[in-house]
Amino acid sequence: MNIHEYQAKALLQEYRVAVPPGKVATTPAEAEDAARALGAPVMVVKAQVHAGGRGKAGGIKLAKSTSEVKTLAGEILGMTLRSHQTGPEGKVVRKVYVEAGSEVDRELYLGMLLDRAAEKHAIIASTEGGMDIEEVAASTPEKIQTVHVDPNFGLSGFQVRQIGFGLGLDAGQVKQLDGFLSGLYKLFVEKDASLAEINPLVVTKSGDLIALDAKLNFDDSALYRHPELRKLRDPEEEDPRERAAKEIDLSYVGLDGDIGCMVNGAGLAMATMDMIKVCGGDPANFLDAGGGADQEKIAQAFKLILGDANVKAILVNIFGGIVRCDLIAEGVVAAAKEVGIQVPLVVRLQGTRSAEGQKILSESSLEIIPAETLQDAGEKAVAAARGTGA
Numbered sequence: 001m002n003i004h005e006y007q008a009k010a011l012l013q014e015y016r017v018a019v020p021p022g023k024v025a026t027t028p029a030e031a032e033d034a035a036r037a038l039g040a041p042v043m044v045v046k047a048q049v050h051a052g053g054r055g056k057a058g059g060i061k062l063a064k065s066t067s068e069v070k071t072l073a074g075e076i077l078g079m080t081l082r083s084h085q086t087g088p089e090g091k092v093v094r095k096v097y098v099e100a101g102s103e104v105d106r107e108l109y110l111g112m113l114l115d116r117a118a119e120k121h122a123i124i125a126s127t128e129g130g131m132d133i134e135e136v137a138a139s140t141p142e143k144i145q146t147v148h149v150d151p152n153f154g155l156s157g158f159q160v161r162q163i164g165f166g167l168g169l170d171a172g173q174v175k176q177l178d179g180f181l182s183g184l185y186k187l188f189v190e191k192d193a194s195l196a197e198i199n200p201l202v203v204t205k206s207g208d209l210i211a212l213d214a215k216l217n218f219d220d221s222a223l224y225r226h227p228e229l230r231k232l233r234d235p236e237e238e239d240p241r242e243r244a245a246k247e248i249d250l251s252y253v254g255l256d257g258d259i260g261c262m263v264n265g266a267g268l269a270m271a272t273m274d275m276i277k278v279c280g281g282d283p284a285n286f287l288d289a290g291g292g293a294d295q296e297k298i299a300q301a302f303k304l305i306l307g308d309a310n311v312k313a314i315l316v317n318i319f320g321g322i323v324r325c326d327l328i329a330e331g332v333v334a335a336a337k338e339v340g341i342q343v344p345l346v347v348r349l350q351g352t353r354s355a356e357g358q359k360i361l362s363e364s365s366l367e368i369i370p371a372e373t374l375q376d377a378g379e380k381a382v383a384a385a386r387g388t389g390a
Helices: 005-014 028-038 066-076 133-139 157-166 171-190 220-225 240-247 266-278 295-306 325-339 354-362 374-386
Strands: 022-025 043-047 060-063 096-100 104-115 120-126 144-149 193-204 209-211 215-218 251-254 259-263 285-288 313-320 345-351 368-371
Touching (some): 005 022, 005 215, 022 028, 028 043, 028 096, 066 096, 104 171, 120 133, 120 157, 133 144, 157 171, 171 193, 171 209, 259 266, 259 374, 266 285, 266 374, 285 295, 295 313, 295 325, 313 325, 325 345, 325 354, 345 354, 345 374, 354 368, 368 374
Parallel strands (some): 259 285, 259 313, 313 345, 345 368
Antiparallel strands (some): 022 096, 043 096, 104 120, 104 193, 120 144, 193 209, 193 215, 251 285
């Protein structure tokens, strides 16, 4: 789950991580009131959307008066912000964050994530703040340092010093970094975060360390432990299809391809998408219908897939383990008739009572393309999407 910058900074403050003072606003008048309350000589008006690249897209602007804050907020609120992270469709700005300006001397990068290969937490730091870390890694990898933290022992003082002196901080600033990093690491662990990114972490002209921007992502699977975090979810920032899928307990992620996928089991879903790519196609989604897929859930899954106008074919790939293939086949036939599928439908059933399931499909009045192996299913789905036949 992602949250907005203003929400992330409120959490950082709870853990004694330094951030500039600021207030959120949903109207130009509220933005003006926020600026008046801040009383800073220079203020920044920031679009609040779940995407990076806001500055280049015109979503971050400087103001030198409360009236200018109101004007800029009016320009930003309601705009469709398009950046490299939003895609061409962009995101509508519904909130702005009015923040006191900072006298920046240096911009640094600081991030935390879980390194699954190392089975440790990873702290990534760079002197090249304000840039995409992927760009820094590609062009100047020597400017990135990574420190692994064993979760059994936690963050150590020598690791903080290693990071601080690697960033070119002086002794006093490294001492500040100790408190900054300790708070951030504690938040990361206690709140089950999957990513914490401070970009930029700035050194002000007075020598202070401040999180000028903040991005926090949280593990969806751990949200049951954090009701306070669930309240921070902004459904309007989510893909409508993914939001609908959550409401009916389906795992769905929209992609850019044209072959819709409905599969039971996350591993099989990943393998199915891989096979589509191997066969020269592009999956339109990840969709795990789970082990308890019934007719209603299958119908909802079809509706989600067909909600994507780019879908030219659908591949249903079911392994009958806990669930029986004949029951899935009955559900596919009934759901397909209910939804009225107008694109080619490729179905592969393997496992418990698969022969009975295939018979149900073949005796239906639907034009279903049967598939035996995973490769066979991928090839037929790609051919169907291209209109070259199965």
